[in-house]
Amino acid sequence: SLSKLQLKTGDLDPRLFSRLRHLQKLDLSDNLLDKFPNSLTLPDLRVLNCNNNKLEDVTALKQFPLLEELTYENNVHLTLNDDYKVMFLLQNLRLLNGKDITKLAKHVRRVNGPKLTSKVTAHWEKFFRDQLPEKHTAEQVKSIKKKFLKSVQTNVVHGPSSLSEFTRWRVKMIAEEFLARSLGLELNTDPETDEKTDESEEESEEESTESPMEAAEEVDQARNFSSYINNVTVMPSKRKRSNSKPGSGNKRSKSQASTEEEAAEDVSAEPLHFLQCHSKGNSREDFKTQLWSCVFEPLLDSGASKDPIVSSSRTVATCGGESVCLIDCETGTVLKKYKVATEEFFSVAWTTLTMVISNSRKKSHNILAAAGRRGIVKLIHVAADFCYGEIKAHKKPIATVCFSPTQETHLFTASYDKRIALWDIGIPDCDYNFKASQLLVLEVLSIPLRIALVPTCPEQYLLAGCESGCFAWNIKLDKEQKNR
Incomplete structure (x- = not known):
């Protein structure tokens, strides 16, 4: 048991765990882990407890193929989409957060695969196949792959919107497998590197469209969020006004002109309150719920003398x-x-x-x-x-x-x-x-x-x-x- 030791991700030394190849049960609950290193060598691990951490991603858990029982409750950044990811990745998983997920996991692994594959293939055939010349360079392949992966994740939609993140993840996986078969490309087996690349690309393309949630994370989460959100500028809407008299033309009085000039100026407004009453465990760092x-x-009805x-x-x-x-x-x-x-x-x-x-x-x-x-x-x-x-x-x-x-x-x-x-x-x-x-x-x-x-x-x-x-x-x- 490594519970309640204030462990961070960097404290999980792969060299230490490489000596525990036959370890079957591991308790990492009540720590400060935000992710799993990809190189923990625990091929026989069957039971893993990660409750009460700060995990943000579950894809690294695929390195434990024999895992049967997994708990990660009270990790504020994990959602239902992550539940579906681990069901898909861990073929032997029976219990997730104390619940038997055997039937649901089989459904998640088998359902939608053929439909998504056909949609991904159709998207390539319709929009990208003709863009790649018969004699292509490695740079051209890299460029078309980048465009295709971005496009297919945006445009191939399937299933309920509540699982859109899981669907995008599956679509990307299927698309990469399709490209590997069709163009002989290597599969990216390091999701962490891939996510960093995606994030850097999105930042460079959308520097001016940062959401309040993303900005809050950059300014030390909830501590500085109130100062960030107070800088709100409200622009008054511009409405066409019909002249009251037909013969007035475009003439405006000085008072009208000054009023319109004032209306054109920015209006500074501050929100009255910022509440996070739906956060898991009332955590100020939960921006996912x-x-x-x-x-x-x-x-x-309060009667005739209604105040x-x-x-x-x-x-x-x-x-x-x-x-x-x-x-x-x-x-x-x-x-x-x-x-x-x-x-x-x-x-x-x-x-x-x-x-x-x-x-x-x-x-x-x-x-x-x-x-x-x-x-x-x-x-x-x-x-x-x-x-x-x-x-x-x-x-x-x-x-x-x-x-x-x-x-x-x-x-x-x-x-x-x-x-x-x-x-x-x-x-x-x-x-x-x-x-x-x-x-x-x-x-x-x-x-x-x-x-x-x-x-x-x-x-x-x-x-x-x-x-x-x-x-x-x-x-x-x-x-x-x-x-x-």
Whole structure:
């Protein structure tokens, strides 16, 4: 065991490990490792624990071909895409982070290979084969390879967007194998060198398009991020103004001219708050957890003497990673946080239900629906700070959810199973008993990523933005036709 020794990557000396060729179990948990050296000689390693480190890449783990059990929980930079990479690379892997992944790993290794290969081959045939002359130099081959690898990773798309990084990685691997067979090129077996080359190329090509996340990493991660993000410049939009009088022509008064000159100047603005409430383990260094959705809480009717300031909704619900947060936008305070350890939330939606509380008295309460990777909708009574129920809506991840503006109990869920379902979530009683029922199922040709009800007739038409286009349905409920 080499646990809790504050070890960094440079401390893993290959010369030391070369004497441990028969080592089968290694514990490197609770250290400071950001990657694995490519030359650790441990051919018999079967069990590896890397929990609580700072790992950023898993491809070097392929040097342990007999590995059967692997754990790397609480490495804030690793994502689901990395899980798929290790399943593909380690043919003998059975347990990943304590879960049996045997069936899923077989699926990952076998599925999509032929489709991706045919797409990669077709991309070469269509765009690059004719660019390479019959008698070509090594420089020409190198140049065409660089262009092809960049183009094929950008244009060959397959599978859900949540696994786009894994797909790009597989596409690049297939493309390099294809070039090795077709042009007799050597395969690059050092992913670390390859990634550095890609990064340097991207930096030289896109020096002026650095994202806030990338800049934050360059200025000592979270410590200097606040100073970086404060340097925000907001440009006012330019709008054409029609003259109020037809005969005024292009003449402008001095006051108009000075106003327009002022509007043309840059406006300096500073963000009120910078929050990282969805970071894994509340880590200030986690810039990988993605924020998928944010929706403002609707107003509850506060009577005729409604104060415009007090009654204005300044609470927003956000979701990303394993948590849903309620945030006061004015103060920047995280009011509440709901966590589900095995979930990744993709969407949230609000509705207001009139509930019977006690003694037959009724009161309106805001209910928050949250859904994501597990295909389950969580129903949260925000005022009571209580998740009172869940609906097992789909067998695959839910991309987005939305409530009907006219039927407060009607909830639409759109899933990666290529279905959009309409649910009546019911109204919970004073003991939070409720009954949910499925009213309608819409079959989609491709994965629905966004859905919206037509504002002028929300009870009749629904639009869905899908991976292969925009689709519309007549959703008027008909007892005879529940599937469309």
